[in-house]
Amino acid sequence: MKNNTKPSAIEENRQFSEMLKSAIEKLHKYTPEDITRRTNIEFDKEKSEFHFTSLGKEIHITYPDFNLTPELDMWYHLTILQYMDTADGTPLGNNLISLAEFKDGGVIRGTSFDRKCEFIIRQHLGNKPEEQVKKGCELLGGKIIKSKADLSAEFSILPNFPITVNIWFADDELDGSGKILLNSSAEHYLSVEAAGGISTLVLQELINTFSNKNVSLNIY
Structure with a gap:
Protein backbone atom coordinates (compact mmCIF):
# COMPACT_ATOMS: atom_id res chain seq x y z
CA MET A 1 0.00 0.00 0.00
CA ALA A 87 23.97 21.06 -18.10
CA ASP A 88 25.90 20.06 -21.22
CA GLY A 89 25.99 23.35 -23.13
CA THR A 90 23.54 22.37 -25.87
CA PRO A 91 22.31 25.50 -27.70
CA LEU A 92 18.68 26.52 -27.28
CA GLY A 93 16.36 24.93 -29.83
CA ASN A 94 13.79 26.61 -32.04
CA ASN A 95 10.77 24.77 -30.64
CA LEU A 96 8.80 24.67 -27.40
CA ILE A 97 7.70 21.41 -25.75
CA SER A 98 5.50 20.36 -22.86
CA LEU A 99 6.82 18.26 -20.00
CA ALA A 100 4.93 15.28 -21.46
CA GLU A 101 7.23 15.46 -24.48
CA PHE A 102 10.37 14.77 -22.44
CA LYS A 103 11.97 11.59 -23.76
CA ASP A 104 13.37 10.69 -20.35
CA GLY A 105 10.26 9.20 -18.77
CA GLY A 106 8.16 12.28 -19.28
CA VAL A 107 5.05 10.86 -20.94
CA ILE A 108 3.10 9.65 -17.90
CA ARG A 109 4.50 12.04 -15.30
CA GLY A 110 4.59 14.95 -17.71
CA THR A 111 1.01 14.47 -18.88
CA SER A 112 -0.24 14.54 -15.30
CA PHE A 113 1.84 17.66 -14.61
CA ASP A 114 0.50 19.41 -17.72
CA ARG A 115 -3.11 18.75 -16.65
CA LYS A 116 -2.46 20.04 -13.13
CA CYS A 117 -0.76 23.16 -14.51
CA GLU A 118 -3.79 23.87 -16.69
CA PHE A 119 -6.04 23.59 -13.62
CA ILE A 120 -3.79 25.86 -11.52
CA ILE A 121 -3.65 28.51 -14.25
CA ARG A 122 -7.44 28.38 -14.67
CA GLN A 123 -7.99 28.64 -10.91
CA HIS A 124 -5.45 31.36 -10.07
CA LEU A 125 -4.58 33.26 -13.25
CA GLY A 126 -7.13 32.72 -16.00
CA ASN A 127 -9.84 34.55 -14.08
CA LYS A 128 -7.72 37.63 -13.32
CA PRO A 129 -7.56 40.86 -15.38
CA GLU A 130 -5.03 40.47 -18.18
CA GLU A 131 -3.16 43.67 -17.28
CA GLN A 132 -2.76 42.52 -13.69
CA VAL A 133 -1.25 39.19 -14.76
CA LYS A 134 0.95 40.92 -17.34
CA LYS A 135 2.31 43.23 -14.62
CA GLY A 136 3.00 40.19 -12.42
CA CYS A 137 4.96 38.57 -15.25
CA GLU A 138 7.04 41.70 -15.75
CA LEU A 139 7.80 42.00 -12.02
CA LEU A 140 9.42 38.56 -12.27
CA GLY A 141 11.46 39.55 -15.28
CA GLY A 142 9.07 37.86 -17.71
CA LYS A 143 9.37 38.87 -21.36
CA ILE A 144 5.98 39.25 -23.05
CA ILE A 145 6.06 37.45 -26.40
CA LYS A 146 3.64 36.96 -29.27
CA SER A 147 1.74 33.67 -29.46
CA LYS A 148 -1.71 32.27 -30.04
CA ALA A 149 -2.43 32.62 -26.32
CA ASP A 150 -4.07 35.72 -24.82
CA LEU A 151 -0.87 36.31 -22.85
CA SER A 152 2.48 34.60 -23.24
CA ALA A 153 5.52 35.32 -21.09
CA GLU A 154 9.01 33.85 -21.19
CA PHE A 155 10.81 33.64 -17.84
CA SER A 156 14.56 33.40 -17.41
CA ILE A 157 14.71 30.92 -14.56
CA LEU A 158 18.17 29.57 -15.48
CA PRO A 159 20.49 30.92 -18.20
CA ASN A 160 19.83 28.16 -20.75
CA PHE A 161 16.46 27.08 -19.36
CA PRO A 162 13.68 29.55 -20.23
CA ILE A 163 10.12 28.70 -19.21
CA THR A 164 7.13 29.98 -21.19
CA VAL A 165 3.71 30.44 -19.61
CA ASN A 166 0.75 30.67 -21.99
CA ILE A 167 -2.56 31.92 -20.58
CA TRP A 168 -6.04 32.10 -22.07
CA PHE A 169 -8.35 34.27 -19.96
CA ALA A 170 -11.91 33.37 -19.07
CA ASP A 171 -14.79 34.95 -20.97
CA ASP A 172 -18.57 34.55 -21.03
CA GLU A 173 -18.31 31.20 -22.81
CA LEU A 174 -15.06 29.57 -21.71
CA ASP A 175 -13.08 29.14 -18.51
CA GLY A 176 -9.51 30.31 -18.37
CA SER A 177 -6.73 27.90 -19.31
CA GLY A 178 -3.00 27.73 -19.84
CA LYS A 179 0.15 25.79 -20.49
CA ILE A 180 3.74 25.60 -19.31
CA LEU A 181 6.21 25.12 -22.15
CA LEU A 182 9.96 24.50 -22.17
CA ASN A 183 12.61 24.91 -24.82
CA SER A 184 13.25 21.76 -26.85
CA SER A 185 16.79 21.62 -25.40
CA ALA A 186 15.45 21.35 -21.81
CA GLU A 187 16.41 17.69 -21.34
CA HIS A 188 20.06 18.63 -21.74
CA TYR A 189 19.84 20.74 -18.59
CA LEU A 190 17.46 19.18 -16.07
CA SER A 191 15.73 15.88 -15.38
CA VAL A 192 11.97 15.68 -15.90
CA GLU A 193 11.47 15.84 -12.11
CA ALA A 194 13.61 18.95 -11.71
CA ALA A 195 12.01 20.59 -14.76
CA GLY A 196 8.56 20.00 -13.27
CA GLY A 197 9.63 21.39 -9.93
CA ILE A 198 11.16 24.57 -11.32
CA SER A 199 8.12 25.10 -13.60
CA THR A 200 5.89 24.83 -10.53
CA LEU A 201 8.00 27.50 -8.85
CA VAL A 202 7.42 29.91 -11.74
CA LEU A 203 3.64 29.51 -11.40
CA GLN A 204 3.84 29.87 -7.63
CA GLU A 205 5.91 33.05 -7.82
CA LEU A 206 3.61 34.52 -10.47
CA ILE A 207 0.49 33.83 -8.43
CA ASN A 208 2.11 35.32 -5.34
CA THR A 209 2.90 38.63 -7.08
CA PHE A 210 -0.74 39.64 -6.61
CA SER A 211 -1.96 37.26 -3.91
CA ASN A 212 -2.85 38.44 -0.41
CA LYS A 213 -1.29 35.28 0.98
CA ASN A 214 1.62 33.15 -0.15
CA VAL A 215 0.38 30.23 -2.23
CA SER A 216 2.47 27.08 -1.96
CA LEU A 217 2.03 24.75 -4.92
CA ASN A 218 2.94 21.08 -4.81
CA ILE A 219 1.82 19.76 -8.18
CA TYR A 220 4.82 17.66 -9.14
Missing part, protein backbone atom coordinates in the same frame (compact mmCIF):
# COMPACT_ATOMS: atom_id res chain seq x y z
CA LYS A 2 1.37 3.38 -0.99
CA ASN A 3 2.09 5.79 1.84
CA ASN A 4 0.88 9.26 0.83
CA THR A 5 1.80 10.88 4.14
CA LYS A 6 3.60 14.16 3.56
CA PRO A 7 7.10 14.13 5.15
CA SER A 8 7.54 16.26 8.26
CA ALA A 9 9.52 19.48 8.11
CA ILE A 10 12.36 17.78 10.00
CA GLU A 11 12.46 14.88 7.55
CA GLU A 12 12.24 17.21 4.57
CA ASN A 13 15.13 19.29 5.90
CA ARG A 14 17.18 16.14 6.47
CA GLN A 15 16.53 14.98 2.91
CA PHE A 16 17.45 18.41 1.58
CA SER A 17 20.72 18.50 3.58
CA GLU A 18 21.76 15.11 2.23
CA MET A 19 20.90 16.03 -1.36
CA LEU A 20 22.61 19.41 -1.03
CA LYS A 21 25.81 17.78 0.24
CA SER A 22 25.77 15.33 -2.66
CA ALA A 23 25.13 18.11 -5.22
CA ILE A 24 28.06 20.19 -3.93
CA GLU A 25 30.38 17.18 -3.96
CA LYS A 26 29.54 16.60 -7.62
CA LEU A 27 30.31 20.21 -8.50
CA HIS A 28 33.78 20.01 -6.96
CA LYS A 29 34.96 17.92 -9.93
CA TYR A 30 34.48 20.89 -12.30
CA THR A 31 36.51 24.03 -12.83
CA PRO A 32 34.64 27.37 -12.86
CA GLU A 33 35.44 27.68 -16.57
CA ASP A 34 33.88 24.31 -17.29
CA ILE A 35 30.71 25.22 -15.38
CA THR A 36 30.45 28.52 -17.25
CA ARG A 37 30.92 26.81 -20.62
CA ARG A 38 28.17 24.27 -19.96
CA THR A 39 25.65 26.45 -18.12
CA ASN A 40 26.19 29.97 -19.49
CA ILE A 41 26.41 31.17 -15.86
CA GLU A 42 29.00 33.94 -15.60
CA PHE A 43 31.93 33.64 -13.17
CA ASP A 44 33.60 36.64 -11.50
CA LYS A 45 37.23 35.66 -10.84
CA GLU A 46 37.91 38.61 -8.55
CA LYS A 47 34.97 37.80 -6.27
CA SER A 48 35.24 34.04 -6.88
CA GLU A 49 31.52 33.70 -7.47
CA PHE A 50 29.02 32.80 -10.15
CA HIS A 51 26.06 35.10 -10.83
CA PHE A 52 22.95 35.21 -12.99
CA THR A 53 19.42 36.65 -12.95
CA SER A 54 16.48 34.40 -12.12
CA LEU A 55 12.87 35.58 -11.89
CA GLY A 56 14.06 39.16 -11.56
CA LYS A 57 16.54 38.36 -8.75
CA GLU A 58 20.32 38.48 -8.97
CA ILE A 59 21.62 35.12 -7.74
CA HIS A 60 25.18 34.84 -6.40
CA ILE A 61 26.94 31.49 -5.89
CA THR A 62 30.26 31.45 -4.06
CA TYR A 63 33.10 29.21 -5.21
CA PRO A 64 34.26 26.66 -4.13
CA ASP A 65 31.66 26.21 -1.35
CA PHE A 66 28.63 26.91 -3.59
CA ASN A 67 26.64 28.95 -1.08
CA LEU A 68 23.74 30.95 -2.57
CA THR A 69 22.48 34.45 -1.87
CA PRO A 70 19.81 35.62 -1.47
CA GLU A 71 18.29 32.77 0.52
CA LEU A 72 15.96 30.74 -1.69
CA ASP A 73 13.38 28.02 -1.31
CA MET A 74 15.38 24.86 -0.53
CA TRP A 75 14.32 22.99 -3.66
CA TYR A 76 14.94 26.03 -5.86
CA HIS A 77 18.44 26.17 -4.35
CA LEU A 78 19.01 22.49 -5.03
CA THR A 79 17.74 22.68 -8.61
CA ILE A 80 20.22 25.46 -9.41
CA LEU A 81 23.10 23.25 -8.22
CA GLN A 82 21.72 20.27 -10.14
CA TYR A 83 21.57 22.43 -13.26
CA MET A 84 25.23 23.35 -12.79
CA ASP A 85 26.06 19.63 -12.76
CA THR A 86 23.81 18.25 -15.51
Whole structure:
Protein backbone atom coordinates (compact mmCIF):
# COMPACT_ATOMS: atom_id res chain seq x y z
CA MET A 1 0.00 0.00 0.00
CA LYS A 2 1.37 3.38 -0.99
CA ASN A 3 2.09 5.79 1.84
CA ASN A 4 0.88 9.26 0.83
CA THR A 5 1.80 10.88 4.14
CA LYS A 6 3.60 14.16 3.56
CA PRO A 7 7.10 14.13 5.15
CA SER A 8 7.54 16.26 8.26
CA ALA A 9 9.52 19.48 8.11
CA ILE A 10 12.36 17.78 10.00
CA GLU A 11 12.46 14.88 7.55
CA GLU A 12 12.24 17.21 4.57
CA ASN A 13 15.13 19.29 5.90
CA ARG A 14 17.18 16.14 6.47
CA GLN A 15 16.53 14.98 2.91
CA PHE A 16 17.45 18.41 1.58
CA SER A 17 20.72 18.50 3.58
CA GLU A 18 21.76 15.11 2.23
CA MET A 19 20.90 16.03 -1.36
CA LEU A 20 22.61 19.41 -1.03
CA LYS A 21 25.81 17.78 0.24
CA SER A 22 25.77 15.33 -2.66
CA ALA A 23 25.13 18.11 -5.22
CA ILE A 24 28.06 20.19 -3.93
CA GLU A 25 30.38 17.18 -3.96
CA LYS A 26 29.54 16.60 -7.62
CA LEU A 27 30.31 20.21 -8.50
CA HIS A 28 33.78 20.01 -6.96
CA LYS A 29 34.96 17.92 -9.93
CA TYR A 30 34.48 20.89 -12.30
CA THR A 31 36.51 24.03 -12.83
CA PRO A 32 34.64 27.37 -12.86
CA GLU A 33 35.44 27.68 -16.57
CA ASP A 34 33.88 24.31 -17.29
CA ILE A 35 30.71 25.22 -15.38
CA THR A 36 30.45 28.52 -17.25
CA ARG A 37 30.92 26.81 -20.62
CA ARG A 38 28.17 24.27 -19.96
CA THR A 39 25.65 26.45 -18.12
CA ASN A 40 26.19 29.97 -19.49
CA ILE A 41 26.41 31.17 -15.86
CA GLU A 42 29.00 33.94 -15.60
CA PHE A 43 31.93 33.64 -13.17
CA ASP A 44 33.60 36.64 -11.50
CA LYS A 45 37.23 35.66 -10.84
CA GLU A 46 37.91 38.61 -8.55
CA LYS A 47 34.97 37.80 -6.27
CA SER A 48 35.24 34.04 -6.88
CA GLU A 49 31.52 33.70 -7.47
CA PHE A 50 29.02 32.80 -10.15
CA HIS A 51 26.06 35.10 -10.83
CA PHE A 52 22.95 35.21 -12.99
CA THR A 53 19.42 36.65 -12.95
CA SER A 54 16.48 34.40 -12.12
CA LEU A 55 12.87 35.58 -11.89
CA GLY A 56 14.06 39.16 -11.56
CA LYS A 57 16.54 38.36 -8.75
CA GLU A 58 20.32 38.48 -8.97
CA ILE A 59 21.62 35.12 -7.74
CA HIS A 60 25.18 34.84 -6.40
CA ILE A 61 26.94 31.49 -5.89
CA THR A 62 30.26 31.45 -4.06
CA TYR A 63 33.10 29.21 -5.21
CA PRO A 64 34.26 26.66 -4.13
CA ASP A 65 31.66 26.21 -1.35
CA PHE A 66 28.63 26.91 -3.59
CA ASN A 67 26.64 28.95 -1.08
CA LEU A 68 23.74 30.95 -2.57
CA THR A 69 22.48 34.45 -1.87
CA PRO A 70 19.81 35.62 -1.47
CA GLU A 71 18.29 32.77 0.52
CA LEU A 72 15.96 30.74 -1.69
CA ASP A 73 13.38 28.02 -1.31
CA MET A 74 15.38 24.86 -0.53
CA TRP A 75 14.32 22.99 -3.66
CA TYR A 76 14.94 26.03 -5.86
CA HIS A 77 18.44 26.17 -4.35
CA LEU A 78 19.01 22.49 -5.03
CA THR A 79 17.74 22.68 -8.61
CA ILE A 80 20.22 25.46 -9.41
CA LEU A 81 23.10 23.25 -8.22
CA GLN A 82 21.72 20.27 -10.14
CA TYR A 83 21.57 22.43 -13.26
CA MET A 84 25.23 23.35 -12.79
CA ASP A 85 26.06 19.63 -12.76
CA THR A 86 23.81 18.25 -15.51
CA ALA A 87 23.97 21.06 -18.10
CA ASP A 88 25.90 20.06 -21.22
CA GLY A 89 25.99 23.35 -23.13
CA THR A 90 23.54 22.37 -25.87
CA PRO A 91 22.31 25.50 -27.70
CA LEU A 92 18.68 26.52 -27.28
CA GLY A 93 16.36 24.93 -29.83
CA ASN A 94 13.79 26.61 -32.04
CA ASN A 95 10.77 24.77 -30.64
CA LEU A 96 8.80 24.67 -27.40
CA ILE A 97 7.70 21.41 -25.75
CA SER A 98 5.50 20.36 -22.86
CA LEU A 99 6.82 18.26 -20.00
CA ALA A 100 4.93 15.28 -21.46
CA GLU A 101 7.23 15.46 -24.48
CA PHE A 102 10.37 14.77 -22.44
CA LYS A 103 11.97 11.59 -23.76
CA ASP A 104 13.37 10.69 -20.35
CA GLY A 105 10.26 9.20 -18.77
CA GLY A 106 8.16 12.28 -19.28
CA VAL A 107 5.05 10.86 -20.94
CA ILE A 108 3.10 9.65 -17.90
CA ARG A 109 4.50 12.04 -15.30
CA GLY A 110 4.59 14.95 -17.71
CA THR A 111 1.01 14.47 -18.88
CA SER A 112 -0.24 14.54 -15.30
CA PHE A 113 1.84 17.66 -14.61
CA ASP A 114 0.50 19.41 -17.72
CA ARG A 115 -3.11 18.75 -16.65
CA LYS A 116 -2.46 20.04 -13.13
CA CYS A 117 -0.76 23.16 -14.51
CA GLU A 118 -3.79 23.87 -16.69
CA PHE A 119 -6.04 23.59 -13.62
CA ILE A 120 -3.79 25.86 -11.52
CA ILE A 121 -3.65 28.51 -14.25
CA ARG A 122 -7.44 28.38 -14.67
CA GLN A 123 -7.99 28.64 -10.91
CA HIS A 124 -5.45 31.36 -10.07
CA LEU A 125 -4.58 33.26 -13.25
CA GLY A 126 -7.13 32.72 -16.00
CA ASN A 127 -9.84 34.55 -14.08
CA LYS A 128 -7.72 37.63 -13.32
CA PRO A 129 -7.56 40.86 -15.38
CA GLU A 130 -5.03 40.47 -18.18
CA GLU A 131 -3.16 43.67 -17.28
CA GLN A 132 -2.76 42.52 -13.69
CA VAL A 133 -1.25 39.19 -14.76
CA LYS A 134 0.95 40.92 -17.34
CA LYS A 135 2.31 43.23 -14.62
CA GLY A 136 3.00 40.19 -12.42
CA CYS A 137 4.96 38.57 -15.25
CA GLU A 138 7.04 41.70 -15.75
CA LEU A 139 7.80 42.00 -12.02
CA LEU A 140 9.42 38.56 -12.27
CA GLY A 141 11.46 39.55 -15.28
CA GLY A 142 9.07 37.86 -17.71
CA LYS A 143 9.37 38.87 -21.36
CA ILE A 144 5.98 39.25 -23.05
CA ILE A 145 6.06 37.45 -26.40
CA LYS A 146 3.64 36.96 -29.27
CA SER A 147 1.74 33.67 -29.46
CA LYS A 148 -1.71 32.27 -30.04
CA ALA A 149 -2.43 32.62 -26.32
CA ASP A 150 -4.07 35.72 -24.82
CA LEU A 151 -0.87 36.31 -22.85
CA SER A 152 2.48 34.60 -23.24
CA ALA A 153 5.52 35.32 -21.09
CA GLU A 154 9.01 33.85 -21.19
CA PHE A 155 10.81 33.64 -17.84
CA SER A 156 14.56 33.40 -17.41
CA ILE A 157 14.71 30.92 -14.56
CA LEU A 158 18.17 29.57 -15.48
CA PRO A 159 20.49 30.92 -18.20
CA ASN A 160 19.83 28.16 -20.75
CA PHE A 161 16.46 27.08 -19.36
CA PRO A 162 13.68 29.55 -20.23
CA ILE A 163 10.12 28.70 -19.21
CA THR A 164 7.13 29.98 -21.19
CA VAL A 165 3.71 30.44 -19.61
CA ASN A 166 0.75 30.67 -21.99
CA ILE A 167 -2.56 31.92 -20.58
CA TRP A 168 -6.04 32.10 -22.07
CA PHE A 169 -8.35 34.27 -19.96
CA ALA A 170 -11.91 33.37 -19.07
CA ASP A 171 -14.79 34.95 -20.97
CA ASP A 172 -18.57 34.55 -21.03
CA GLU A 173 -18.31 31.20 -22.81
CA LEU A 174 -15.06 29.57 -21.71
CA ASP A 175 -13.08 29.14 -18.51
CA GLY A 176 -9.51 30.31 -18.37
CA SER A 177 -6.73 27.90 -19.31
CA GLY A 178 -3.00 27.73 -19.84
CA LYS A 179 0.15 25.79 -20.49
CA ILE A 180 3.74 25.60 -19.31
CA LEU A 181 6.21 25.12 -22.15
CA LEU A 182 9.96 24.50 -22.17
CA ASN A 183 12.61 24.91 -24.82
CA SER A 184 13.25 21.76 -26.85
CA SER A 185 16.79 21.62 -25.40
CA ALA A 186 15.45 21.35 -21.81
CA GLU A 187 16.41 17.69 -21.34
CA HIS A 188 20.06 18.63 -21.74
CA TYR A 189 19.84 20.74 -18.59
CA LEU A 190 17.46 19.18 -16.07
CA SER A 191 15.73 15.88 -15.38
CA VAL A 192 11.97 15.68 -15.90
CA GLU A 193 11.47 15.84 -12.11
CA ALA A 194 13.61 18.95 -11.71
CA ALA A 195 12.01 20.59 -14.76
CA GLY A 196 8.56 20.00 -13.27
CA GLY A 197 9.63 21.39 -9.93
CA ILE A 198 11.16 24.57 -11.32
CA SER A 199 8.12 25.10 -13.60
CA THR A 200 5.89 24.83 -10.53
CA LEU A 201 8.00 27.50 -8.85
CA VAL A 202 7.42 29.91 -11.74
CA LEU A 203 3.64 29.51 -11.40
CA GLN A 204 3.84 29.87 -7.63
CA GLU A 205 5.91 33.05 -7.82
CA LEU A 206 3.61 34.52 -10.47
CA ILE A 207 0.49 33.83 -8.43
CA ASN A 208 2.11 35.32 -5.34
CA THR A 209 2.90 38.63 -7.08
CA PHE A 210 -0.74 39.64 -6.61
CA SER A 211 -1.96 37.26 -3.91
CA ASN A 212 -2.85 38.44 -0.41
CA LYS A 213 -1.29 35.28 0.98
CA ASN A 214 1.62 33.15 -0.15
CA VAL A 215 0.38 30.23 -2.23
CA SER A 216 2.47 27.08 -1.96
CA LEU A 217 2.03 24.75 -4.92
CA ASN A 218 2.94 21.08 -4.81
CA ILE A 219 1.82 19.76 -8.18
CA TYR A 220 4.82 17.66 -9.14
